[in-house]
Amino acid sequence: MSHDLSTRASDARELMDDPDADIAMLERTYERFRVVNALVSGPGEFYRRDIRPRARRGPIRILDIGAGGGDVCRMIAAKLQRDRLTAEITALDADERAIRWAAGHDGGSGVRYRCALSEELVAEGQQYDIVFSNHLLHHLTEQELQSLLLDSRRLVGEDGIVVHRDIARSRAAYALYSAVTWLLSGTLFRGSFIREDGLISIRRSYTSKELASIAPSGWTVRFALPSRLELRRDAGTGR
Template sequence: MPDLSVRAAEAVELMDDPAADLRMLEQTYRRFQMVNAVVSRPGMIYRRDVRPHARRRRVRILDVGAGGGDLCRSLATRLRHDGFAAEITALDPDERAMRWAEAHDAGAGARYRRERTGDLVAAGEQFDIVLSNHLLHHLGPDEVSALLAESERIVAPGGLVVHHDIARSRTAYRLYAAGTAVLADNLLAGSFIRTDGLISIRRSYTAAELADIAPIGWEARRGFPFRVQLRWEHPDPRP
């Protein structure tokens, strides 16, 4: 058991290596939807963060650090099922991720952009909902602060920013290690999911650590199971 009392800031996930095996990387993207359905609970993200805004008007949704695009596809399916109109944008600076996600859009109709939030700030773009899932642990404290500042600038009045991630804990590490060990030779075979998932937990922030980083107005929340999020709502000037 590694030391989880402090964040393993220097650890690097295998899939982040520019020279990572492409077949394993694509298998990782392929399996993300299955794993994240359990770990990230996209249905909860939809019901709590997206649907209340979608009921009001056509929503512009931005998924920051979208990776293989599984969250975008999941949200698009739920929005379509409920009859809501939305424009979904997947943002990631990794060309490999965006190329794979666009090729596997599966009718979601998302836009895939190889850019960073700073590029959107410079272009003056705005969205009603800004989301991320499993992005924060890839960033150092200064980078998290920059992301939050840029998120505030690209969310429209009355909009919502929510950055979701894993919460670092010994229990989360033990359970993930045990659960993925059973699947390592079948469903997860040929992917980085088991190894990188354990590294991700070691790199993740606790809610208290995120609260220390976040500026005034941001709320750090604990979630179930072993989840954390940073939330900020743009004041709506309309009566």
């Protein structure tokens, strides 16, 4: 089936967001996220550019909003351990199913897992050096996105940064993801939501122009290959 990718499919819904989603398929999806994120959205550059330089100045606090299965947090924790650097990493998700699975598959990384909304951490007065998300923005309505950005600003200290990383919608991204996941649908991704939800995610995602048009003052949008977007607010851009 072909889809019109000229506009964002904001009404499309991912299967894993259904509260009644098959739990076995959902947990298999969390497990397979490790492979997908390592291939298309690993935190390598983010770690080298934003996390490691700050951690070298002393222990830092990192918050991942909408952490899902927590694999990106665990990748970051492993890099910090390799570099003998110290950080408190919190994986936050509003879905209890995700947090329960992530905590049960931590593997000794030391990541903290919490089921809550970002606004709850704001109310508690929590502060972090780095707040980030991975593949979260496309799940949100425009109003929810604006609330996330406001919460993110409030959760970082004056010298902190916010980095929200997501997919960039394009026909090329859709075609490539469709082809690769079709080849693996009977093996690696069998019994998961990876293929179908991934295609829906691309349809729901923003282009750089769309995201820049709704981003508040002080936020910048960066595009990177392969079809990646980064919405960020750096230290010193005001509150």
